[in-house]
Amino acid sequence: MVLLVGIAVGRALVFLQAATLGYLVWHLFQIHQLWVWLRHPKTITPVRFAGIWREVFESIEDRLRAGDARSIPKHKPRRRPKPKLNWVVKQFDKSVSGLSDAAVLLGQDDEVEWWNTPANKLLGIGRGDDRGKQVTHLFRHPEFIGRLRKEKNWHKPLEVPSPVDSNTWLTILVVPAGKNKRLLQARDSTRLHRLEQVRRDFVANVSHELRTPLTVINAYVETLLDRDDTKALPWYPILPKIHRQTERMEKIVGDLLLLSGLELAQKQPRQEHVLVAAMLEVIREEALALGTDLHHHIEIDAQPGLGIVGNSRELRSALSNLVFNAVRYTAASGKIILRWYRDDQxxxxxxxxxxxxxxARHLPRITERFYRVDAGRSRETGGTGLGLTIVKHVLAQHDAVLSIESVPGHGSDFTCHFPPARLFENGNQPPQGKIA
Ligand SMILES: Nc1ncnc2c1ncn2[C@@H]1O[C@H](COP(=O)(O)OP(=O)(O)OP(=O)(O)O)[C@@H](O)[C@H]1O
Ligand SMILES: [Mg+2]
Structure with a gap:
């Protein structure tokens, strides 16, 4: 049509170019409309001319109405596909179930919220529908229940037999896990427990077996030392040396037996009322006798009437170990202070x-069996390296802890801290306050 008009007026080419340009502008206008409309499909209504573009607009509108969002490129950022939460939870479940340790998540009232497969085998949790049940109804060991109530965060693991099989031993720890929740972990420690038992039995049996022959040898040596007719003999000078060594061996054996006894003892030691001030007086006399030639000055500053509820023999052993150490490792004329007091803690x-x-580098290991800072010096003073191990065990039996502060060349502080529940004071002590 345009071409015919162009030919009629003799400007065919110009008319053709103008028509092409107009057609292009029209399409561009439609594309622009489409673009604006797709950005705001709800607020803008495009001008629809008959033809291909009308069809395009109507087809898109139909799809929009049908909610076929997949085919409509919205300007609004598309919602991200939901994280595959179930998948993540399943993977987590699988990985923690693969662990050999049991894990149980406890809610704020210690109700069971979640567990892994080993919890089933080791603790018997999850055999029925245990979700929401109190863990103390499922695992009724009194020590476990006591600690769960008393301690929010356990620093020391608990060793108890499994409720499923009493031959299996478990090492249990409870730690905070998020707000108001706790995670109970249990590990099968049967093998370690058996090894410990073998070691304990071995040490106890060997020490026990050695004690009698040593006592006999010592008795013979003492007899020889006392006899006048042996003094002239050429081998007499070695007798005191034999005597010293057998005495030392007797002390080691005695300490090992004491340690075995402490390890085998029931968690609840004898409940005697031990007056500490009086016990310290006795120990001071012994310590001064131990280092008569050293002229130490031993001062006692103890709250009279304040005592410990526990085993007097064990406490005496622990305190004398500490005081004898102070004497042994302090040069002549040194000062030693023994203080006993209390506060709210x-x-x-x-x-x-x-x-x-x-x-300082020795402190972490100093309470280990046979650990000595200077073995030569300890041997000279008759030390075997079992004293502080005994102290640690006795204190543990009495729910107490030992802390050590020391400055090389200046001295040391050994402090035993007993919890208030272990203390008694004048007025609530029995009439026959007992000391060792
Ligand atoms: N008050 C102290 N001052 C300096 N060193 C000490 C003190 N108490 C202990 N030690 C060091 O710690 C080590 C371990 O002490 P521990 O009492 O366990 O053993 P011991 O004194 O050597 O022997 P024993 O078994 O006869 O007590 C000692 O060998 C000593 O080196
Ligand atoms: Mg010692």
């Missing part, structure tokens, strides 16, 4: 010396 027994001190 409990009772404190401090043994302070002005001796050689201990380098």
């Amino acid at each position: 409990g009772g404190y027994l401090l043994v302070r010396d002005t001796g050689i001190g201990i380098d």
Whole structure:
């Protein structure tokens, strides 16, 4: 049509170009409309001319109405596909179930919220529908129940037999896990428990077996030492040496037996009322006798009438170990202070010396069996390295802890901290306050 008009007026080419341009502008206009409309499909209504573009607009509108969102490129950012939560939970479940340790998530009232497969085998949790049940109804060990109620965060694991099989031993720890929740972990420690038992039995049996022959040898040596007719013999000078060594061996054997006894003892030691001030007086006399030639000054500053409920023999052994150490490792004329006092947090027994001190690097290991800072020096003073191990065990039996502070060359502070529940004071002590 345009071409015919162009030919009629003799400007065919110009008319053709103008028509092409107009057609292009029209399409561009439609594309622009489409673009604006797709951005705001609800607020803008495009002008629809008959033809291909009308069909395009109507077809898109139909799809929009049908809610076929997949085919409509919305300007609004598309919602991200939902994280595959179930998948994640399943994977987590699988991985924790693969662990050999049991894990149980406890809610704020210690109700069971979640568990893994080993919890089933080791603790018997999850055999029925245990979700929401109190863990203490499912695992009724009294020590476990006591600690769960008392301690929010356990620093020390608990060793108890499994409720499923009493031959299986478990090491249990409960730690906070998020707001008001706790995670109970249980590990099968049967093998370790058996090894410990073998070691304990072995040490106890060997020490026991050695004690009699040693006593006999010592008795013979003492007899030989006392006889006048042996003094002239050429081998006489070695007799005192044999005597010293057998005495030392007797002490080691005695300490090992004491340790075995402490390890085998029931968690609840004998409940005697031990007056500490009086016990310290007795120990001071013994300590002065131990180092008569050293002229130490031992001062006692103890709250009279304040005592510990526990085993007097064990406590005496622990305290004398600490005081004898202070004497052994303090040079002549040194000062030693024995203090016994209390505050709201409990009772404190401090043994302070002005001796050689201990380098900080030895402190973490000093309570280990046979650990000595200077083996040569300890041997000289008759030390075997079992004293502080005994102290640690006795304190543990009495729910107490030992802390050590020391400055090499200046002295050491050994402090035993007893919880308030272990203390008694004048007025609530029995009439026959007992000391060792
Ligand atoms: N008050 C102290 N000052 C300096 N060092 C000490 C003190 N108490 C203990 N030690 C160091 O710690 C080590 C371990 O002490 P522990 O009492 O366990 O063993 P011991 O004194 O050597 O022997 P024993 O079994 O006869 O007590 C000692 O060998 C000593 O090196
Ligand atoms: Mg010692």
